Amino acid sequence: MEILYILWLRQVKKYFRSRSRIIGSLAQPLLYLVAFGYGLGSVFAKAGQGNYIQFLAPGIIAMSVLFTAIFAGIEIIWDRQFGFLKETMVAPVSRFTIMLGRTLGGATVATIQGLIVLILSTLVGFRPTDFMLLPTAILFMFIIALLFTALGTAIASTMEDMQGFQLVMNFLIMPIFFLSGSLFPLSGLPAVMQVITRIDPMTYGIDGLRASLGGVANFGLGPDLLILSGITLLLLFIGSYLFSKIQI
Amino acid sequence: MADENIIKVSGLTKKFGDFTAVDNISFDVKKGETFAFLGPNGAGKSTTIKMLTTLLSPTAGTISINGKDPIHDQDEVRKQFGIVFQDPSLDDDLTAWENMDLHAILYGVPGAGRAERIEELLKFVDLWERKDSLVKTFSGGMKRRLEIARGLLHHPKILFLDEPTIGLDPQTRNHMWSYLKNVNKNENMTVFFTTHYMEEAEKNADRIVIIDNGKIIAEGTAEELKAKTGSKSLEDSFLSLTGHAIRNEEVGAIDRLRARHGGWRH
Numbered sequence: 157m158e159i160l161y162i163l164w165l166r167q168v169k170k171y172f173r174s175r176s177r178i179i180g181s182l183a184q185p186l187l188y189l190v191a192f193g194y195g196l197g198s199v200f201a202k203a204g205q206g207n208y209i210q211f212l213a214p215g216i217i218a219m220s221v222l223f224t225a226i227f228a229g230i231e232i233i234w235d236r237q238f239g240f241l242k243e244t245m246v247a248p249v250s251r252f253t254i255m256l257g258r259t260l261g262g263a264t265v266a267t268i269q270g271l272i273v274l275i276l277s278t279l280v281g282f283r284p285t286d287f288m289l290l291p292t293a294i295l296f297m298f299i300i301a302l303l304f305t306a307l308g309t310a311i312a313s314t315m316e317d318m319q320g321f322q323l324v325m326n327f328l329i330m331p332i333f334f335l336s337g338s339l340f341p342l343s344g345l346p347a348v349m350q351v352i353t354r355i356d357p358m359t360y361g362i363d364g365l366r367a368s369l370g371g372v373a374n375f376g377l378g379p380d381l382l383i384l385s386g387i388t389l390l391l392l393f394i395g396s397y398l399f400s401k402i403q404i
Numbered sequence: 405m406a407d408e409n410i411i412k413v414s415g416l417t418k419k420f421g422d423f424t425a426v427d428n429i430s431f432d433v434k435k436g437e438t439f440a441f442l443g444p445n446g447a448g449k450s451t452t453i454k455m456l457t458t459l460l461s462p463t464a465g466t467i468s469i470n471g472k473d474p475i476h477d478q479d480e481v482r483k484q485f486g487i488v489f490q491d492p493s494l495d496d497d498l499t500a501w502e503n504m505d506l507h508a509i510l511y512g513v514p515g516a517g518r519a520e521r522i523e524e525l526l527k528f529v530d531l532w533e534r535k536d537s538l539v540k541t542f543s544g545g546m547k548r549r550l551e552i553a554r555g556l557l558h559h560p561k562i563l564f565l566d567e568p569t570i571g572l573d574p575q576t577r578n579h580m581w582s583y584l585k586n587v588n589k590n591e592n593m594t595v596f597f598t599t600h601y602m603e604e605a606e607k608n609a610d611r612i613v614i615i616d617n618g619k620i621i622a623e624g625t626a627e628e629l630k631a632k633t634g635s636k637s638l639e640d641s642f643l644s645l646t647g648h649a650i651r652n653e654e655v656g657a658i659d660r661l662r663a664r665h666g667g668w669r670h
Contacts, residue, residue: 162509170497173538239493246457247510248482404459 159249160257167228167261171268178269185220185273189213189280192339205341213274213282214293214366215338218300221270222358225301226329228262229308229395233315242404251400259305259392266301267294274369285371292368292377296384300361303388306395313398332358342374357387410435410562410594411456416465418451425451427618428465433562433611438588438595440609442602442642445651448618449598450490453566456596457487470561483511485562486555490570492547496540500531500550503539504557511558525553529583545576552580556587563587565597569604581608602639612638616646 171178193209200208235241244254271294274284284290311324335349336358345353353359364380367373373380411433418426426448433439443449454460456467458474458481467474470484494503504522513521526532529549539547548568555563563584569577585608587593599605605612606626614622614629622629622645626638635641 158509162506166495166498166502166506169502170495173497235495238496239489239491240495241493242489243493243495243507244510246459246482246487247507248479248512249510250479404454 159253160260163244163254163257164261164264167258167265171265178272181220181224181269182272182276184223185216186276186280188216188219189277189282193280207281209277209281210283210370211341211366211372212339213277214369215336215362217270217273217277217297217369218336218358218362218365219333219338220273221266221297221300222304222329222333224269225262225266225304226308228265229259229305229310230312230318230321230324231262232258232309232312232399233318233321236402237317241402245402245404251402252396255309255396255399259302259309259395262305262308263298263301266305267297270297270301284369286368289368293365296361296364296368296380299381299384299388300358300365303357303361303384303391306388306391310391310395310398313395313402332356335359336362337374338362357384360384360387408434410437410470411439411596412466412468413452413456414466416452416455416467417463418448418455418460419463424618426455426462429615429618429620430465431613431620431623433594433596435561436588436592436594437610438584438608439597440605440612441596441598441615442605442612443598443615444646447616447646449615450566452615453564453596453598457485457564458482483558484560485564486558486560487564488548488551488555488566488568490566492551494539494547494550494554497538499536499538500526500542501535503550504554507554507557513558521557525556529553545572548572548576548580549583552583556593559591560593562594562596565595567598567600569599569601577604584608602637602642606638614642614645621645 189209189212193212197208200206200211205211232241235244245251247254274282274293278284284293311328315321335352336356337353338358342350342353342359342363360375360380360383363374364377364384367377367380375383409432413432414430416426416429417424429448429452441449441452451460455462456469456474458478461475469481472480472484474481495506498506501522504526505518508518508522523532526535529552531546531550531553534542534546539550542550552563552565552568565584569580572580581604584595588595597609609626611625612623612629613620622632624632629641629645630636630638633641633644635644
């Protein structure tokens, strides 16, 4: 238990110590909120879909959780290059414990990042509809964070250096974000997009977040939670398996 | 003492595909001894250390670390030793204290007395004043000292040092060895080290094993090795045993393994 705590604490401390990284990673969501929110807001309203910022904000919050979580997982590559990974790997601790501690730490950091973006989004006009559902929203952020930290861990466990990272970013992470209904409603999509959005696990995270923050859900909170948790467990399993296979 | 040998290696072999990195080697290290494991680049030193420290499993042979078997009793073996790797393995974004504390918890050093132990060791390596500084502000020598302090934290029976003094100036090197000699004497801790500096081995090692092409080619005290080859210095003795040819900087064993499997990870 203490081991999980110290590994968790390490991630959280490192996050709060990298102020420039925090500020840098807030610029992007803010830009998206302003550019899309204000830029497409009138078109969205004319199409009879209501307030776009209200629709968009949960998607952007989920996006920053996604990116932070993936980075937290990928950080294993840095630890490998700077040598710290060896220190944990030769300790009398199971690899599963190490992976779990790191993942919980990374997920916590990503959730904090999501909360900061939530606060920022209120500055551009977003209003959560029901404050009673705020804990549910945080729960969704945390599960999204867990899922993608585990995915980042799985990917990082099979990579030697950061060279392949651009590939992962462009062919996996960006599609996960753009094809998840973060920016557009899921109803009335072409058939192909119907299928793709429903395969993307992020879709359920965003839907759950939107339901708890904005009151509108496509699938409903229950199904969202169930599907998202299932995929998260699966990825935690895959991630810890691949992590256990890392050769030092 | 019934069992004086703290490390026992017998018939140890490691193959990567059809390449034999370590070829049927056997040697013992006595308790409390300072033991040097020497060899040219690519001789099999690092592969052997990795097997002794549970990071790699042998193809054949047996190892005993303080009576424990690294293959079947991994965690028990890991508690027996401390290790200072060839490359730094500290977390640069944490302070000296935090690096020590994290290590203490990973190794199950009990909470009571933990802070005292960390203080004692940081003072021992002259880093107490810098305990709250981030490690990234440390010089190479300071990082090395911190790693040694960290390696000693859980009272290991054996300290493995893989080229611990590489890139350090003579002052730092000297300091480091005086620390190590101190612990070696006071806690009867066995020191197992590799180095390319022959005078370092000559000065500090009680006993030396030289490995080349995966096989042990000589064993004894520095004096014995010098007498055997009729050399004045251990360096000459080493060169006459392993030849003067410059070794190509061999890729590491793991890289070799990866290259065999398509190398897509590069």
